[in-house]
Amino acid sequence: MSKTITIDGQIIPFEEGQTIMEAATEAGVYIPHLCHNPEFTPHGSCKLCTVNVNGRTCSACTFPAMEGQQILNDAKDINEDRKKITQMLFVEGNHFCPSCEKTGNCQLQAVAYHLNMLDDHFPLFYPHREMDASHAEVLIDHNRCIFCTLCVRASQQKDGKDVFAISGRGINKHLIVNAESGLLKDSELKATDQAAHVCPTGAILIKRTGYQIPIGERIYDHTQIDQVSLNSENLQHDN
Amino acid sequence: MTTKIRVATTSLAGCFGCHMSFLDIDERMLQLVELVEFDRSPITDIEHCTNCDIGLIEGGVCNSENVHVLREFRKNCKILVAVGACAINGGLPAMRNFISLEECLNEAYIDGIGVENAQIPSDPELPLLLDKVRPIHEVVKIDYFLPGCPPSADVFWKFLTDLIEGREPSLSYELVHYD
Amino acid sequence: MNTFIHDLIEINRYQPNHLLHILRAVQAHYHYIPKAAIEQIADLLAISRTQIISVIEFYSFFHLTPQGQYEILISDSITDHLLGKHELAAYLEEQLNLKIGEVRADGLVSLANTSCTGLCDQGPAGLVNGHALPRLNKPKIDQITALINQQTPLEAWPQELFQVDDNLIKSDLLLSAPITQGEALQSAFKRGLKETLNELDISGLRGRGGAGFKTATKWKFCSEELNDERIVVCNADEGEPGTFKDRVLLNSYAHQVYEGMTLCAAIIGAQKGFLYLRGEYLHLYEKLEAILAERRQAGLLGLNIINTDFNFDIEICLGAGAYICGEESALIESLEGKMGVPRNRPPYPVTHGYLGKPTVVNNVETFLAAASIAVNGGDWFASIGTDKSKGTKILSICGDCAQPGIYEYPFGTDIQTILDDCGASDVLGVQIGGPSGTFISNKEFSRQLAFEDLATGGSFIVFNEQRNILDIVNNFTHFFAHESCGFCTPCRVGTSLLKNQLDKIVDGHGSAGDVVALEELCQIVKKQSHCGLGQTAANPILTTLERYPELYQAQLKKISYEPGFDLDGALETARRLAKRDDAAAHLAQVEE
């Protein structure tokens, strides 16, 4: 008999060593997430995947599935908290979707749509952040970075490089580039690297590709992120 | 006949894109004017808003005049709605927030290419600029938000019909867009 | 630079784990970490420059830009405020002719605020190049200013400027009868290590650093892990504002603390130990090293301890200004030479700690108590205290009382007794357990010191009736925003939002919905944050909001809404540039 957990009343099997997120995804249950990507070791920082496990708040992407866990996921109060966390991510950076190439393909935006977020709720920080357009093919717009470290992990774990890191403390966190000049053009990054493609937001973009698909026909314009995410992540899994 | 619902609209630091989109409800406008009448709005010629049920605000707050208009709306409208990206988070005009106001004004009136008779205007008739463009919810209390740049005509329609028919307004997935 | 760095790396045996040691030395030498040094260190340690930069930018005591040759930090904790920090800091600014947060143009001196330095009983306090300056006053500031302007090297400064006192006022079970050197180890080996662990279990000792996990259980779990290497870590990060008892224990009872660590190592089977000492306690460093040497000499550390086949040694690692490094998994990251970011748990340190090895992390006082228990037995300890909280607790008492200092009490002692002992009258309330703990009002002084009632890592700050609660809460809330490591969204963004929202209310710009919004934000930061810092960061607001709701309400204007920023101030630049000051060039904060 395989072991099981229960998410919102649904019994879900899992294998020893799986996280709650992994078990849920395989069973076709979507748990909102941003810093999690099944191809990389989990990070547990964005807290979008917060779930209630036997009465305790846990991050589904890092917390191991264990026999008999009673988990609440798609509950009103949890989604309210997730919405507030998403709003925090919006106000700490500068997200002007109408002028962002990523709009419609952005996971931050898509999670916000999914949670029916209509406003920023909190006062905006309008932080001063730079762009790094030095690289011939790849651009960093720090205004949109949410510190998920996916680029950091992709560079280390897939590209065998170490191009990115998160530096600083507290609200002063920021992404840095491994080059003596600190500029992307002097780093080892190639446009073909996974790290250049993994960003869930519009912080790392491949130049001159932004408007190939018109706004209105993009990934999340008509399909919710739960469907997109379950399809693509289970596909990755099967490969 | 019951009295019509009074709606006022205005554009602060916006581009009128939201107003254009509102007008895109096309023939449904005929249905709408059965139910609502417009108070102060670019589509009427009323200059000051009087007691209204709904106020729709496009654009963020970039100068002192915007603050006065916004306050006038807040005072006179039972329900105040932030319409569009600019009203909600400052939008494109807020991109100037990353350049100091002094630099902005110098570039526009003093150092810019082709500037003649360089001086920063000081006419007391002109509203002064705030150092940052702000979303309207940071200046007055806002009751509802309609995202989009601009929100589609369907958003206006859904929102207003919900309100008029006494439902709590809600927007489905297809209607929520930030772009 | 080349040879300086090279030698430094060589002394540190090319170990990337020693990055903090190395950066401390570079900072001390150059008063910042030059770019060239980063490149050279990266090269020699074979780590990426980004790892080094991220560490520099994480810890408050490291800088990428030059600081003064005399780096002056002034403690910005509430207890310093009570002792007149503001006025003193203004005087210091005036004398040194520079503002807080600046480096003087001649490069000689820099001035900045810092979090609690653990000198709360002898504040206002500061640090110069990391060395503690207690009991600052105007004459001392004059003296310091002169020493700096004459460029007198620190070694030649009068020693009394650096004199830190123990202020040990009340001893009980532990502090009145310290063990003699080697006594705990002798007893343990004589009794048997298993049996000694059993005594520890009987004693009921729970961790003294905050969470109160049962010590014997922790040691047992760690010893059961299958691994040939285990680690003992003593947590002397003591960053909770108002806590300074570990400082005194390390100054006067270091032998016993080391003995407790060695005992733990013998029981769990560890060969390596670390004392993680907060950077602010640099003044203890040499003494603590000397005691380690003494113990090695006496056969109490090193190979074949007390002539058994047990080998164990201790290394001291200095922090560099980060409260979060007191959290055990962040501490371990820091020991590994990284940013102090708390790990995901499970796995817990007892299974995967330092370099992935099973690790016991305990507080200084926990080790001290364990050593006593090994000598005196479990019942000796368990006979005192309450049902769930055995033994005694060492408090660091400060704030508005006649005799601030160190007090040891049996668990179960009521707060009023403690207040009477330390000479506190006219008391408004007490902050128990520091900012992350609880504020209790003067109606609650019959409550008890105990895990099941009022738990504290040692911090006990008294406030008299003249104090303003909102000032206190504001100071604590700013502290958390400053110390958030930034890893998780709810704390990184939430603590800054809390700070701004509280400022809005305290500054009198709050309106109808603002307290509700504040409380709502508190709940999400508390519930959704990754570690204990975020989970307790809202406590100052929540515990006072619960007790004094009217205080918050009284701050609010009777209007529906007020902007959170200064509207008229936002026109200042435009007014200046347009050379206008007419009525239309101004805005009222709220509509008339």
Ligand SMILES: Cc1cc2nc3c(=O)[nH]c(=O)nc-3n(C[C@H](O)[C@H](O)[C@H](O)COP(=O)(O)O)c2cc1C
């Ligand atoms: C933000 C934060 C700061 C902490 N600071 C300290 C500290 O300075 N000293 C300490 O002993 N424990 C501190 N702790 C608790 C430690 O994580 C850990 O529980 C403790 O060191 C375990 O030792 P004990 O069982 O002996 O108490 C802190 C925890 C958090 C969340």
Ligand code: SF4
């Ligand atoms: S990154 Fe996403 S959320 Fe941010 S501006 Fe771009 S589309 Fe909008």
Ligand code: SF4
């Ligand atoms: S740049 Fe993108 S991938 Fe990298 S940390 Fe920021 S948001 Fe994540």
Ligand code: SF4
């Ligand atoms: S709660 Fe705060 S200190 Fe803890 S991990 Fe999150 S950001 Fe860091």
Ligand code: FES
């Ligand atoms: S997805 Fe789990 S914390 Fe980000």
Ligand code: FES
């Ligand atoms: S004016 Fe409508 S979105 Fe900007």
